[in-house]
Amino acid sequence: MTDLVLTDVSRWYGNVVAVNDVSMAIGPGVTGLLGPNGAGKSTLISMMAGFLEPSAGAVTLGGASVWRNVTAYKELGLVPEREVSFSYLTGRQFVAASAELHRLRDPRGATQAALEEVALVEAADRPISTYSKGMRQRAKLASALVHEPGVLLLDEPFNGVDPRQRMHLMELLTRMGEQGRTVLFSSHILEEVEHIARHVEVVVSGRHAASGDFGAIRRLMTDRPTHYTVRSSDDRRLAAALMGQPSVRSVALAAPTGTEEVHVEVTDMGDFARALPALARDAGITVRELRPTDESLESVFTYLVQS
The missing domain is CATH 3.30.70.100 (Alpha-Beta Plaits)
Structure with a gap:
């Protein structure tokens, strides 16, 4: 697997600096992007996913920039924080649309495999508008996993999810990290990160505050x-x-x-x-x-x- 690398990355909107000179490397396993609300986590993930151009610096995957690089999406999967816009679709239709966009050779089989991966098969033919928050999260995750990306980015995936769904998601992310995938998820809750990520990157007010083993950083906090x-x-x-x-x-x-x-x-x-x-x-x-x-x-x- 190739690393996702941020080098001196900044992003500003007029006079507002959202991310300020951040450098980090995300490799195989599960990494927690930790920081309070408004710290710049979503902006960082948008730049990592190639959806937002850095105002300065570079984000690369395997040495190639992710910005305006269509081939990068073969290796990238994104689970955004925002809700699914196409809630009139069934879960299966939503995931199948992602499979078609990636021009997979067997979109139907890939769709079924992704739904099975997130345990959403039984509800797959219901409209997403009827789903609970946890089920909608799983639908987004299946859509991001349908092309079997090596790098998975998740923005606050546990927000509003009930305890049972949270445990299921945590187990799934842990398993993917153990498979050698690069998994990064953002959170503002220490306990969520502590359960599944040994490596963390901490951001505060757009700045990179700490990086390394969760236990060592947790002791600094304590x-x-x-x-x-x-x-x-x-x-x-x-x-x-x-x-x-x-x-x-x-x-x-x-x-x-x-x-x-x-x-x-x-x-x-x-x-x-x-x-x-x-x-x-x-x-x-x-x-x-x-x-x-x-x-x-x-x-x-x-x-x-x-x-």
Whole structure:
């Protein structure tokens, strides 16, 4: 299999920069393209698929540019985030149309094989308009797989899919990666990526934030400085006790709406989680609330960019 390579790729719309100087190489196996909503993931996938021209840089497959390269589609399959436009077609008709467009020698057989691959045979002759979200996702996937591409790109494939359908899709993508295909899917949910992708590419605000083994990047996310709000039976004594903890970087007392609370910046969440109950118990303090204040994915990914 040939690698899909992005070299110094940027894309802008007037004064708005959607993707800024991104370089990465996607090879066989399953890769997760991870980042918060609005990070530029869809723009990157559109350029990888040859549907959007980079404003700068190049996207190549096997050394050849994918932009305006019709032959690249023999190796590329795309599952877009947007819904199927031809919902009046049956699932079989939709997949068969893709087989015809690829001028396959046996479009009927290829259509049947793709429907079987995604477990959509029983519903294949129903209109797509009657499908659930998960079934529509499988129809799009069958259409992308009908010509047996070596590279499969999926944009947020698990959005709106129920748990059973999600597990089926995850198993299917895992199996394709094990077969040696190059599979890249985008997601803004860490747990989705963790289940099936060992290699991840992280983007934030159009920039390439991290690349490599998911476990190593996940540890970076876990070990980042984290902010908590703590309320207790004696916030002043608790704040004084917390200042001596190795995992605590800073402590501040605040008084919203007349009641005190402690704001804590922590460098090691695990150590802090173990130390706080013991510390409060020894001091005779009751912890009434412990709330993380910067647990959004945006804050997690932004930390990676700034590291």
